[in-house]
Amino acid sequence: MNNDLAIYQKQVEVLEKQLKTYRVKAPHKPPTETKFTAKIDSITDETIFKFTLDDISTELYNLKRSLVSTTASEKLRKMFMNFTNEHLEVFKTFYEFGKLKGWTDIAPAFKTQPTKREPVSVSEANHIWDHLNLRYDQLQLTDFFLDFVHDVDFGLILTRGKDILNQQINTLEDLAVKFQIPLPKRPPANLSTQK
Numbered sequence: 001m002n003n004d005l006a007i008y009q010k011q012v013e014v015l016e017k018q019l020k021t022y023r024v025k026a027p028h029k030p031p032t033e034t035k036f037t038a039k040i041d042s043i044t045d046e047t048i049f050k051f052t053l054d055d056i057s058t059e060l061y062n063l064k065r066s067l068v069s070t071t072a073s074e075k076l077r078k079m080f081m082n083f084t085n086e087h088l089e090v091f092k093t094f095y096e097f098g099k100l101k102g103w104t105d106i107a108p109a110f111k112t113q114p115t116k117r118e119p120v121s122v123s124e125a126n127h128i129w130d131h132l133n134l135r136y137d138q139l140q141l142t143d144f145f146l147d148f149v150h151d152v153d154f155g156l157i158l159t160r161g162k163d164i165l166n167q168q169i170n171t172l173e174d175l176a177v178k179f180q181i182p183l184p185k186r187p188p189a190n191l192s193t194q195k
Contacts, residue, residue, distance in 0.1 A: 001052070004090045011083055018076065046103045053098065056091050063087060110179065120179045132172040133184040139165045140187035 019026045063084045070077045098104045107121030120128075142162050149155040176183050 004094065007086050007090060011086070014079060018079070046101070049094075049098045049101070049103045053091075053094060056087065056094060060084070060087050060091060110181070120181075125179060125181045128172055128175050128179070128181055129184060132169065132176060135165050135169050135172065136184060136187050139169065143187075 016026060018024075063080055066080045067077065067084060070080055095104065107123055109119045110122045110125035111119075139162065142158055142165065146155065146158050146162070149158060173183065175181075
């Protein structure tokens with residue numbers, strides 16, 4: 001946790017610098033010390049872990065929103081990308097530690113038949129199916145728009161995006177087959193458009 005706090009402190013310093021740059025009023029700092037009355041036995045390591053994991057997850061959602069809505073400043077978007085990558089590493093390390101300790105909740109398993117392979121939860125199976133379906137939709141939309149693009153450079157960007165979508169689709173399809181998750185319907189092989 002000390003390592004995580006060092007990362008957050010560095011991020012606070014970067015954010016405070018940005019506040020000064022853009023002349024934005026900073027929020028009040030928390031007190032340097034917090035006193036509370038509680039029985040020491042009621043605050044277990046597992047309780048601290050779960051509370052902290054919830055905070056890290058909430059911060060990731062906030063960072064995602066910041067990435068999507070920061071459209072004017074490339075510098076700020078890059079800063080939020082760096083923060084997100086750092087938070088993902090913190091989440092991964094923290095979650096894996098809690099899993100080893102038995103402090104994570106066990107999600108219901110998705111099983112079509114008994115397997116000795118790595119288990120997948122119902123929510124994880126849903127994520128695979130949902131993300132695969134989203135990529136199918138995006139691939140179909142990208143193919144559709146490619147027929148109307150006039151700018152050569154923009155066409156190259158969309159084609160590169162299509163290649164990335166196909167790579168991700170292959171990965172997700174492989175996972176769906178591995179975990180015996182029903183596959184959503186694929187988009188048509190091609191779309192004929194009238195120009």
